[in-house]
Amino acid sequence: MTDLSFTEEQRDCLQELINVAMGLASDKLARFLNTFVHLQVPAIGLVSAAEIPEQFRGQYQGLNSSMISLGFFGDGGLRGETILLYQLDNAGKIAALLGYDDDATSEAEMLTDISSILTTTFLNGLADQLENSFSYAAPRIISSRDSDFISKLEQTAFHWQLALKVDIRYELTDYSFDCNMILLIPGEAVLKLKTILDHVLAEF
Amino acid sequence: MSIDWLSGPLLQQLNSGVILLNTQLQIVYINPYICRRADIQLESVQGKDIFSVFTDAPKAWLSRKLNSVLSLQSPAFSSWEQRQYLFKLPHLRPVSSANEYMAQNCNMLPLTEPVTGEHYVCLLIEDATDAYVYQNQLQQSNLQLQQVNRLDGLTGVLNRNYWQQQLEVEVQRAARYQHPLSLLFFDLDKFKRLNDDYGHQAGDLVLIEVAKLIGSLLRETDLFGRYGGEEFAIILPDTPLDGAIEVAKRICRRVAATPIAYKQQNLMTSVSVGVSQFSSADSADDLIQQADLALYQAKRNGRNQVVTYYPGLIDSLKKVKTN
Numbered sequence: 001m002t003d004l005s006f007t008e009e010q011r012d013c014l015q016e017l018i019n020v021a022m023g024l025a026s027d028k029l030a031r032f033l034n035t036f037v038h039l040q041v042p043a044i045g046l047v048s049a050a051e052i053p054e055q056f057r058g059q060y061q062g063l064n065s066s067m068i069s070l071g072f073f074g075d076g077g078l079r080g081e082t083i084l085l086y087q088l089d090n091a092g093k094i095a096a097l098l099g100y101d102d103d104a105t106s107e108a109e110m111l112t113d114i115s116s117i118l119t120t121t122f123l124n125g126l127a128d129q130l131e132n133s134f135s136y137a138a139p140r141i142i143s144s145r146d147s148d149f150i151s152k153l154e155q156t157a158f159h160w161q162l163a164l165k166v167d168i169r170y171e172l173t174d175y176s177f178d179c180n181m182i183l184l185i186p187g188e189a190v191l192k193l194k195t196i197l198d199h200v201l202a203e204f
Numbered sequence: 205m206s207i208d209w210l211s212g213p214l215l216q217q218l219n220s221g222v223i224l225l226n227t228q229l230q231i232v233y234i235n236p237y238i239c240r241r242a243d244i245q246l247e248s249v250q251g252k253d254i255f256s257v258f259t260d261a262p263k264a265w266l267s268r269k270l271n272s273v274l275s276l277q278s279p280a281f282s283s284w285e286q287r288q289y290l291f292k293l294p295h296l297r298p299v300s301s302a303n304e305y306m307a308q309n310c311n312m313l314p315l316t317e318p319v320t321g322e323h324y325v326c327l328l329i330e331d332a333t334d335a336y337v338y339q340n341q342l343q344q345s346n347l348q349l350q351q352v353n354r355l356d357g358l359t360g361v362l363n364r365n366y367w368q369q370q371l372e373v374e375v376q377r378a379a380r381y382q383h384p385l386s387l388l389f390f391d392l393d394k395f396k397r398l399n400d401d402y403g404h405q406a407g408d409l410v411l412i413e414v415a416k417l418i419g420s421l422l423r424e425t426d427l428f429g430r431y432g433g434e435e436f437a438i439i440l441p442d443t444p445l446d447g448a449i450e451v452a453k454r455i456c457r458r459v460a461a462t463p464i465a466y467k468q469q470n471l472m473t474s475v476s477v478g479v480s481q482f483s484s485a486d487s488a489d490d491l492i493q494q495a496d497l498a499l500y501q502a503k504r505n506g507r508n509q510v511v512t513y514y515p516g517l518i519d520s521l522k523k524v525k526t527n
């Protein structure tokens with residue numbers, strides 16, 4: 001079996017690239033939302049996808065949560081899926097900021113809009129850092145207002161070999177908005193990612 | 205080989221809609237797929253505000269989305285599952301499908317002109333009518349299956365299984381909110397003899413007609429089910445005992461007074477009814493047992509009448525049995 005684990009250098013490099021991508025994303029979001037947006041340096045964890053459901057069970061247990069998936073494809077065989085997890089109470093705050101309280105937009109539509117804005121803004125930044133560009137599939141609600149969403153996450157995560165868990169905290173001027181983003185990357189794309197990271201490292 | 209020639213014919217013949225807008229959301233280009241379906245000429249709409257051409261489009265929401273694409277330079281999406289269509293366009297499916305307009309998936313992509321660096325937003329529109337129609341049909345079938353699963357095949361009232369589930373729900377609700385709840389159990393009198401004298405077809409017809417008649421006497425919230433052969437039961441939510449007795453008497457009178465036509469004959473039938481009322485200590489099974497005992501007493505008293513359960517009833521039945 002091919003080794004999917006990252007070397008320490010590769011891991012540091014990825015962390016750094018994600019930090020920069022987050023910085024770019026927060027800058028864009030701040031301009032778009034006309035408010036100060038601070039994205040904390042995200043905590044990154046590379047874990048086996050099978051462990052993911054258990055990790056989130058405690059955090060979201062008994063809460064009204066939503067789970068939205070967005071698939072992406074890049075050049076050089078890089079591809080994956082992002083899953084954004086957040087509490088619905090939090091969604092209300094950012095929906096107000098996006099101006100969703102003034103018309104009859106369905107909750108489902110609001111959730112997919114928020115997710116695609118948060119995810120693609122970050123992924124575009126990450127693609128820039130990797131000298132790549134991503135195209136995206138339409139966002140899909142995996143689960144919403146569903147207490148048993150962990151079992152759905154289990155079904156989703158099952159297909160992937162590696163998961164990059166990125167905890168993001170969006171802090172806006174007046175509110176804080178917590179969510180978790182999970183980057184799920186299949187095994188062969190992990191190998192591509194390692195190659196790309198080696199290239200980036202070689203350029204330094 | 206240069207493929208510069210490709211984009212022209214491709215946009216002409218593409219089986220998806222392409223709309224290109226500038227940063228003021230004015231139309232730069234619309235491909236024939238959209239022009240033909242919307243019955244517009246590209247030359248006459250170029251430079252116009254998109255919302256002045258497609259006046260039915262959801263302006264507040266869509267302009268917000270398009271502006272997010274332009275300012276974040278990241279794509280946005282719209283799915284038929286959340287919003288059936290953005291633009292009112294006809295589709296080529298049979299008229300029989302319930303939806304009038306093409307169901308659409310839409311990708312909104314940020315584009316930059318390579319020479320001038322100007323920003324544009326491109327809407328790619330795909331026809332999702334088939335998926336929409338199939339999903340509607342699926343939902344309909346599921347609904348029908350669910351109903352069939354809950355109903356008695358002969359009489360069309362609730363079947364025993366579903367009726368009993370509903371009784372559990374109503375008992376819990378009555379206990380929680382301290383609402384009154386009553387139960388009627390009734391049985392067709394001398395049904396076996398009717399079957400023997402006129403045949404099972406006549407028996408089935410009587411069951412159907414009596415169920416129909418009684419159904420017409422009930423409120424929409426009452427839950428009417430077939431408990432067994434010729435035995436039926438009715439849950440009366442939010443109904444105290446006196447109201448339930450009133451309903452039971454009305455049922456008795458109407459059934460006895462309504463002849464059922466069968467092969468040039470008028471069949472007469474009657475029902476005996478037992479009534480019980482929920483009190484906080486009762487379970488659903490207690491309630492059924494009480495109504496059943498009252499029904500038994502109604503039969504014993506000579507049929508075609510209403511008997512209400514009372515705590516001493518079980519003892520009086522025992523006495524009759526031992527005598």
